Amino acid sequence: MPRPNAPSVVTTPELGSIYLNAQPHALTISDNLHTTYSFDREGRLLSCFVGGQNYRCGFCGEILLKATLAGGKLRRRLRPDERDDLLEAVHTAVTRLSTGLANYVPAEVHAWLATVLAWDAARHTHDRQTFQTIxxxxxxxxxxxxxxxxxxxxxxxxxxxxxxxxxxxxxxxxxxxxxxxxxxxxxxxxxxxxxxxxxxxxxxxxxxxxxxxxxxxxxxxxxxxxxxxxxxxxxxxxxxxxxxxxxxxxxxxxxxxxxxxxxxxxxxxxxxxxxxxxxxxxxxxxxxxxxxxxxxxxxxxxxxxxxxxxxxxxxxxxxxxxxxxxxxxxxxxxxxxxxxxxxxxxxxxxxxxxxxxxxxxxxxxxxxxxxxxxxxxxxxxxxxxxxxxxxxxxxxxxxxxx
Ligand SMILES: C[S@@+](CC[C@H](N)C(=O)[O-])C[C@H]1O[C@@H](n2cnc3c(N)ncnc32)[C@H](O)[C@@H]1O
Ligand code: SF4
CATH class of the missing domain: 3.20.20.70 (Aldolase class I)
Incomplete structure (x- = not known):
């Protein structure tokens, strides 16, 4: 059983190998080393590596894409539709991981994943609006x-x-x-x-x-x-x-x-x-x-x-x-x-x-x-x-x- 603070790997027939690193203030999950997500203690997505691309999330609600291309580096903010698609894809992936890992991870990690899943589209919209008031x-x-x-x-x-x-x-x-x-x-x-x-x-x-x-x-x-x-x-x-x-x-x-x-x-x-x-x-x-x-x-x-x-x-x-x-x-x-x-x-x-x-x-x-x-x-x-x-x-x- 993985313990918080100890990076660990859980292998199941349905999920393959899931790497978990639950640090005191950030949780990182890697799905078979193809896709990686990091969240803070509030369940906010901090960054992810999806489809070979790196994304960094801002409190402002925008997401920065950073990729290395043949002609140099690409750095750009996602359009709102791209951002929403990415957030939805992360939510779907974490739902699957959370279900599949339920019997394999400590209660604390499972609770953390539940916090992540509380971030639906409505919460993201509310968070973006709140940011602008601060x-x-x-x-x-x-x-x-x-x-x-x-x-x-x-x-x-x-x-x-x-x-x-x-x-x-x-x-x-x-x-x-x-x-x-x-x-x-x-x-x-x-x-x-x-x-x-x-x-x-x-x-x-x-x-x-x-x-x-x-x-x-x-x-x-x-x-x-x-x-x-x-x-x-x-x-x-x-x-x-x-x-x-x-x-x-x-x-x-x-x-x-x-x-x-x-x-x-x-x-x-x-x-x-x-x-x-x-x-x-x-x-x-x-x-x-x-x-x-x-x-x-x-x-x-x-x-x-x-x-x-x-x-x-x-x-x-x-x-x-x-x-x-x-x-x-x-x-x-x-x-x-x-x-x-x-x-x-x-x-x-x-x-x-x-x-x-x-x-x-x-x-x-x-x-x-x-x-x-x-x-x-x-x-x-x-x-x-x-x-x-x-x-x-x-x-x-x-x-x-x-
Ligand atoms: C907030 S500004 C500078 C801070 C402080 N007000 C000053 O002038 O020293 C931070 C830095 O962003 C860089 N910067 C601002 N506009 C830029 C631009 N159009 N292209 C590249 N760098 C820029 C400059 O090097 C600048 O010093
Ligand atoms: S002094 Fe003001 S205008 Fe000039 S670089 Fe700094 S932030 Fe920009």
């Missing part, structure tokens, strides 16, 4: 934070004018009051239920939560820790957030140290390009030099950073200076082992300000091979840019779903 669209978080609980202490982007970024165009920037944040946290806890246990870290949304003046931020973090205490008494839950480069009120090292004591572990900054011409083309606030300065201030407080570079801005025309100056900026930041560098291939919004400006300036865009080659050069160069070898990884904005 969250504004959760546009993006850094890849190492895909498993965090997102808490929208602020909404939107205080700048919202970068020429290439459309993430927050649908909402004005605003800071929640402590009362609003408490309500938001109550709603999140009720919504995630036992699924919350899978997510230990908190990502503070939206685009630049750390622009909040320190006294207000202090109040908001107190509410957050009150509502979401960590599993370890006396140790605050780990926090992560974006910061735009000029960072509003320019926090001091002492203020960052205070945030560090309140759980802040890493702050993510979109440098995008170390080259001043490319940076201006992107209409980022601040400057590469200001970004280097902010990074040094943050690191002096003991908090790590995540630096995001774009691959492709300025096209082939400005490629050399973009790469050279971006790697020089990284070197000047003196990153260390706890820091991260991400490289994000630029996805040019059709007819947005970036596309219009690039056209007006006659910039020749990079072709697919040129973009792949710049991405690789930036990744290799970023590792070499400092003696302390921060981790360097791809940041693909189409791979995110919450």
């Amino acid at each position: 969250y504004k669209p959760v546009s993006i978080v850094p890849p190492d934070q895909y498993q965090a609980v997102v808490v929208q202490a602020t909404e939107g982007c205080s700048w919202n004018r970068c020429s290439f970024c459309t993430f927050y165009r649908d909402r004005p920037f605003r800071i929640k009051t402590p009362t609003e944040l408490r309500t938001h946290l109550h709603q999140i806890k009720a919504f995630l239920g036992r699924g919350l246990a899978l997510r230990q870290a908190v990502f503070l949304g939206d685009a630049n939560a750390l622009i909040v003046p320190q006294p207000r931020l202090r109040e908001l973090l107190a509410v957050l820790h009150d509502e979401l205490p960590s599993a370890t008494p006396g140790v605050p839950r780990k926090l992560y957030a974006f910061l735009d480069i000029f960072g509003g009120e320019h926090k001091t090292t002492a203020q960052y140290a205070e945030l560090g004591a309140a759980g802040m572990r890493r702050i993510y900054l979109g440098l995008e390009s170390g080259d001043a011409t490319v940076f201006d083309l992107l209409n980022k606030p601040g400057s590469p030099a200001a970004c280097i300065e902010v990074v040094r201030t943050i690191k002096a407080s003991g908090i790590n950073v995540g630096i995001i570079l774009l691959a492709g801005p300025g096209g082939a025309t400005l490629a050399h200076q973009h790469v050279t100056q971006s790697l020089a900026a990284l070197a000047a930041m003196e990153l260390t082992a706890g820091d991260l560098v991400y490289v994000s291939p630029l996805i040019v919004p059709a007819d947005g300000p970036y596309a219009q400006q690039a056209r007006a300036l006659g910039l020749v865009p990079l072709d697919a091979d040129g973009l792949a080659s710049q991405l690789a050069t930036l990744k290799v160069g970023a590792v070499a840019a400092t003696a302390h070898r921060p981790k360097v990884a791809l940041y693909h904005i189409e791979e995110w779903i919450y």
Whole structure:
């Protein structure tokens, strides 16, 4: 008999070999190694591998398909009809597995499967609607934070004018009051239920939560820790957030140290390009030099950073200076082992300000091979840019779903 926490295989004449891995917070079932499903303690489908394709499910109710094709990677959200078909197929498959496994698995696993089966079409629809009452669209978080609980202490982007970024165009920037944040946290806890246990870290949304003046931020973090205490008494839950480069009120090292004591572990900054011409083309606030300065201030407080570079801005025309100056900026930041560098291939919004400006300036865009080659050069160069070898990884904005 399989026990929770011990991966096991059950073989029956009707089902063949079913692999079960019941961890404290997630249940994974593999049907003869052809199809795999993972669920949280609420019975929510987290991800599945069906028909040779990988799917990741968001709390928002959408499903992301990720597949490797001959011509490269496919990443796209399922259409509503495709999503509903997939959810129905999973429900049918789990019904069959639950019946067939009834005499072979412990009561706890059987009860977990019953929780999964409570997710019928009506419940999915209700869940999607509830999500929209709690969250504004959760546009993006850094890849190492895909498993965090997102808490929208602020909404939107205080700048919202970068020429290439459309993430927050649908909402004005605003800071929640402590009362609003408490309500938001109550709603999140009720919504995630036992699924919350899978997510230990908190990502503070939206685009630049750390622009909040320190006294207000202090109040908001107190509410957050009150509502979401960590599993370890006396140790605050780990926090992560974006910061735009000029960072509003320019926090001091002492203020960052205070945030560090309140759980802040890493702050993510979109440098995008170390080259001043490319940076201006992107209409980022601040400057590469200001970004280097902010990074040094943050690191002096003991908090790590995540630096995001774009691959492709300025096209082939400005490629050399973009790469050279971006790697020089990284070197000047003196990153260390706890820091991260991400490289994000630029996805040019059709007819947005970036596309219009690039056209007006006659910039020749990079072709697919040129973009792949710049991405690789930036990744290799970023590792070499400092003696302390921060981790360097791809940041693909189409791979995110919450
Ligand atoms: C929320 S944004 C940046 C956070 C913070 N506001 C800042 O500007 O530093 C996260 C990252 O998404 C990436 N991003 C935004 N729009 C993009 C696009 N169209 N193509 C590729 N990456 C994009 C950028 O690298 C950006 O730094
Ligand atoms: S890149 Fe950052 S600062 Fe610029 S508009 Fe997007 S979220 Fe705002």
